[in-house]
Amino acid sequence: MLKISDLHTYYGVIHALKGIDMEVGKGEIVSLIGSNGAGKTTLLNSVMGVCKSSNGKISFKDKDITNISTYKLSKLGIGISPEGREVFPELSVEENLRLGAYTVSSKNDISTGYERVYKLFPRLKERYKQSAGTLSGGEQQMLAVGRALMSAPELLLLDEPSLGLAPNFVMMIFDMIKEINKQGVTILLIEQNANMALSISDKAYVLENGTVSLSGNAKDIAKDDRIRKAYLGIA
Amino acid sequence: MNKDAKEGNLMYKFQKITYTYRIYLLLITLILFVILPFVFSNQYFLTIIIKIGVYVCLAMGLNILTGYTGLVSLGHAGFVAIGAYASSILVVRHGFNFFAASLVGMIVAGVIGMILGLPSLRVSGTYLSIITLGFGEIIKMTAMNFTALTNGTLGIKNIPKPGIFGFTLNVTNYGLYYMMLITVILISLFCYLLVKSKTGRALQAIKTDELAATMMGININYYKIIAFVVSAMICAFGGSLYSVLIGYIDPNTFNFDVSTLILSIVILGGMGTLRGMFVGAIILIAFPEVSRFLMEYRFVLYGIILVLMMRFRPQGILGYKSVLPYALSKSVKERVDKLEGNVL
Numbered sequence: 001m002l003k004i005s006d007l008h009t010y011y012g013v014i015h016a017l018k019g020i021d022m023e024v025g026k027g028e029i030v031s032l033i034g035s036n037g038a039g040k041t042t043l044l045n046s047v048m049g050v051c052k053s054s055n056g057k058i059s060f061k062d063k064d065i066t067n068i069s070t071y072k073l074s075k076l077g078i079g080i081s082p083e084g085r086e087v088f089p090e091l092s093v094e095e096n097l098r099l100g101a102y103t104v105s106s107k108n109d110i111s112t113g114y115e116r117v118y119k120l121f122p123r124l125k126e127r128y129k130q131s132a133g134t135l136s137g138g139e140q141q142m143l144a145v146g147r148a149l150m151s152a153p154e155l156l157l158l159d160e161p162s163l164g165l166a167p168n169f170v171m172m173i174f175d176m177i178k179e180i181n182k183q184g185v186t187i188l189l190i191e192q193n194a195n196m197a198l199s200i201s202d203k204a205y206v207l208e209n210g211t212v213s214l215s216g217n218a219k220d221i222a223k224d225d226r227i228r229k230a231y232l233g234i235a
Numbered sequence: 236m237n238k239d240a241k242e243g244n245l246m247y248k249f250q251k252i253t254y255t256y257r258i259y260l261l262l263i264t265l266i267l268f269v270i271l272p273f274v275f276s277n278q279y280f281l282t283i284i285i286k287i288g289v290y291v292c293l294a295m296g297l298n299i300l301t302g303y304t305g306l307v308s309l310g311h312a313g314f315v316a317i318g319a320y321a322s323s324i325l326v327v328r329h330g331f332n333f334f335a336a337s338l339v340g341m342i343v344a345g346v347i348g349m350i351l352g353l354p355s356l357r358v359s360g361t362y363l364s365i366i367t368l369g370f371g372e373i374i375k376m377t378a379m380n381f382t383a384l385t386n387g388t389l390g391i392k393n394i395p396k397p398g399i400f401g402f403t404l405n406v407t408n409y410g411l412y413y414m415m416l417i418t419v420i421l422i423s424l425f426c427y428l429l430v431k432s433k434t435g436r437a438l439q440a441i442k443t444d445e446l447a448a449t450m451m452g453i454n455i456n457y458y459k460i461i462a463f464v465v466s467a468m469i470c471a472f473g474g475s476l477y478s479v480l481i482g483y484i485d486p487n488t489f490n491f492d493v494s495t496l497i498l499s500i501v502i503l504g505g506m507g508t509l510r511g512m513f514v515g516a517i518i519l520i521a522f523p524e525v526s527r528f529l530m531e532y533r534f535v536l537y538g539i540i541l542v543l544m545m546r547f548r549p550q551g552i553l554g555y556k557s558v559l560p561y562a563l564s565k566s567v568k569e570r571v572d573k574l575e576g577n578v579l
Contacts (some may be wrong), residue, residue, distance in 0.1 A: 050451075074452025086447040088440065094563065099440055102433075103452035111570040118571070151452065 001026045001153060001186050002047070007056035009046045016042045017053065018210040024155070024188050029181050031189040031197040031218065033231060034207035039082060040190045043207070044159050048073060048080060060155065071195075074103045079153030081144040083160045083190075090135030093124050094134050096143055100150030109152065117146035120176055138169030145176065155186045162193045166176075174200055194231035198222040206231075246555060268416055272409040281406050282480070287520045288415035290475050294500040295426050295510040296469030301498065302507035303430060304462040305442030307364045308354055310371025311470050311497050316378060316489035317344045318471025319478040323394045328576055333397030337475035341468040348467025352460040371494050378486040390485025394478050411480060418476060422469060426509055429465070438462055439507070470497075503544055505554025514552050 002024040009017040017039050024030045034040050045051040047058055049068040058066045060076060073080065088096050097117060102108045118125040121142040127135065132143055141161055148156055160179065162170045170193065178200050181187050191197035198204055201218035206227060214221060221227055253260065254460070272281060297311050297476055321340035325331040331339075351370050357365050378385045396405045397414065404410025429435050437458045440448040478484050496519065504515025522540075526533040544552070563571065 010421050035442060050446075069454070070449040071452050071454045074450065078541075080450045082446065086444055086450075088443045088447060090443060098563065099436065102437070102440075107564055107566050110564075111567045114567065114571045 001062060001192065002188065003057075003059045004043075005057050007043070007046060007053050007058065009042055009051050009053040011042075013049075015102070016051075016210050017046065019056070020207075020210075020212055021203055022212065022215075026154075026186055026187060027181070027184065028202045029177065029200055030203045030205070031191055031201040032205050032207060033197055034193040035230070036192075039210045041159060041209055041212075043084075043188055044157060044188075047157065049108045050107060056102065058104070074151050074153075077152075077153055077154040078157065079148035079155070080157045080162060080174040081141075081148045081159065083163065085140045085144040086136075087132040087135075087140050087143050090131055092129050092131050093135070093143060094128045096147050097124075097150050100147035103110055103151055110150075113150040113152060117149055120179060121146055138165050138172070140178070141165060141169070141173055145173075145180075149185075150182065155188065156180065157188050157190075158222070159190045160192060162196065170196060194227070195222075207225075243260070247316075250555075261289065265420075272412050276409075278406055279410070281412055283521060283524050285406070285415045286477075286479055287410055287516050288419045289473050289480065290497070290500060290516040290520050291419050291512050292422050292473035292476065293470050293497045294516055295422050295509070296466045296473060296502065296503050297497050298506065298509070298512055299426065299429070299438070299469070300462050300466040301501055302505075303435065303442060304438045304459065306359075306459065306462065307498070308367040308466075309364045309491075309494050309498065310369070310374075311366035312345045312468075312489040312491065312493035313371040313374035314348065314467040314470040315365075315474035315493060315497075316374050316484075316486075317467075318346060318474030319484050319489070320378060320391070320474075321471070322475035323391045323478045323484060327391055327394060333395075333475070333479060334399075337472055340424065340475050341471045344467040344471030344474075345464045348463045349460055352463030353357075355459055355463065356456045368494075369489075371489075371491060375486050375489060377540065378489070385486070388485060388487075390483060390488070391478075392483050394482050394484070396482075397479050406480075415480075422472075422510060430509070434458065434461060442507075482486060499541065503541070505551025508551070508553055508555075511551050511553040518552075 002022075003177075003193040004020055004100040007017055007020040008015070020039075020043060022032075022043075024028075032040050032043065042051060045225055047054045047065075049065075049070045052067050056066070057064065060078065063076070065073075065076070088099065091099070097114060098110070099133065101113050104110055104113065123139055124142055124146055127139065131139060135143065145156075145158065145161065161173050161177070165173065174196050177187060177189065198218045198221060204215065204221045205212050206214040206221065214224065214227065271284070275281070283364065293315060295309070296314070297308060300308055314462055318337065318340040321343050322331075322333065322336040325336035326333055327341060332503070351367070354366055358366065379388055381387075393488050396403050399410075400408065404414050406579065430439075436455045437448070438461075440451060441455055441458060445455055473490075477488075482490075499517035500512065500519050502515075503511070503519060504511025518540075522537060523533060526536065529536065548554070
């Protein structure tokens with residue numbers, strides 16, 4: 001569904017991505033793990049067209065989306081929950097979700113979107129009138145994911161959904177990711193919490209200094225000695 | 236109940252009442268304004284009221300850009316000047332009808348607004364304000380030195396009052412007053428519909444968070460340009476209106492003070508609200524007139540008002556956020572409400 005081949009991205013003279021090859025198949029959960037500064041967010045930004053890549057190709061459903069204007073992604077069927085959540089703090093939960101459906105014109109589809117999000121996250125339904133800035137971190141994360149779902153995407157890009165959350169919320173968010181995936185949404189998950197990410201993923205890519213150092217079945221990667229040492233903290 | 240909650244509750248009640256009876260309130264205000272010239276037919280008084288109306292229009296224009304999209308412009312006097320000059324030159328030298336001439340002025344300002352909007356895609360915040368500041372000065376300098384077109388510092392004199400079907404609209408026969416009233420109503424209505432529309436939602440999303448807005452599928456560059464163009468056009472029409480009210484324009488009519496005055500109205504009234512523009516314009520335009528007895532000290536008082544406002548009410552006098560729930564469209568609301576039983 002999403003295919004990245006030989007992608008190079010520079011920040012000025014810094015070579016941040018040095019030839020990334022990656023493939024996300026339909027219906028999969030693929031996680032991208034790596035330490036700080038490995039290039040995870042740069043890769044996501046390159047896919048979204050926020051960072052312009054100088055070389056390589058990104059395609060979504062066989063359509064070239066290299067260096068696309070970011071706003072076009074929503075219409076193509078790619079939903080994004082950005083790092084740091086980026087909800088609209090002054091708007092209520094309901095308004096935030098309504099904005100998520102900005103590119104959706106059919107009222108029926110908007111209602112379906114609300115139904116889906118409120119079923120997944122009953123907590124949001126409870127707080128639909130509250131302004132998003134007053135929600136807790138975990139609730140804001142639910143909102144960011146829910147908002148991305150409002151446009152009924154086929155591919156969901158999640159950047160660090162567990163960042164700064166209490167452990168029980170982390171569990172909850174990962175359960176939700178599995179649930180969303182069961183509904184037929186392909187997921188590309190970017191995580192520092194490698195343990196959790198690998199436990200729910202089908203496939204995983206390990207990023208190191210701008211290159212893919214390891215890739216394959218998530219279960220195999222979780223068993224790999226180097227990974228256990230470097231990311232999982234198990235000797 | 237703590238103090239904040241109490242205030243919130245009061246605010247809710249106030250908004251609920253004003254919202255429920257909004258049609259009556261609007262009608263009463265409208266009737267008052269329609270009969271106003273028959274009650275106070277003093278020319279000086281009416282001129283000030285018309286001037287307030289003109290500034291309401293200008294503030295509405297800037298509010299689209301600054302209040303709703305979050306792009307602070309310090310050079311809107313430039314657009315006012317473009318509108319005023321374009322329409323008066325066409326009326327005085329080429330015998331255009333006022334309305335046709337101001338339409339041309341609006342189009343010219345719209346095109347220039349688009350050109351000015353282009354750099355705004357690359358810079359933001361303070362840097363954008365500096366660019367617009369420069370723009371305002373460029374327009375003023377052009378008006379001063381392009382003598383062949385603008386008559387330089389001498390300005391354009393004897394701008395005739397507008398006429399409609401052979402009937403001249405001036406202050407004495409209340410024609411100008413009603414023209415102002417209709418213009419203010421139309422512009423307010425336009426802004427209201429714009430803000431409620433999909434475009435308006437996009438502008439507000441851009442103001443809050445550009446990155447998140449793009450991810451929702453909003454083309455930021457396109458909507459920023461739209462905001463610039465609409466804002467420039469409204470201000471240009473305000474400028475044409477101003478030129479026929481005063482009957483004389485020169486480059487110094489549109490100096491930096493005008494830009495800051497418009498911005499002050501927007502900020503004092505409450506950025507990102509329509510109601511605030513009326514209150515802001517009434518206070519800031521009427522104040523120098525009613526306080527004439529204070530001589531030059533009135534500007535000290537004027538400054539104090541602005542400083543006090545910044546300290547105690549930074550969101551503007553009427554800059555409160557609506558606490559009433561956001562209205563989803565009916566069919567959506569019905570289905571979402573039904574959901575409640577299953578979920579909770």
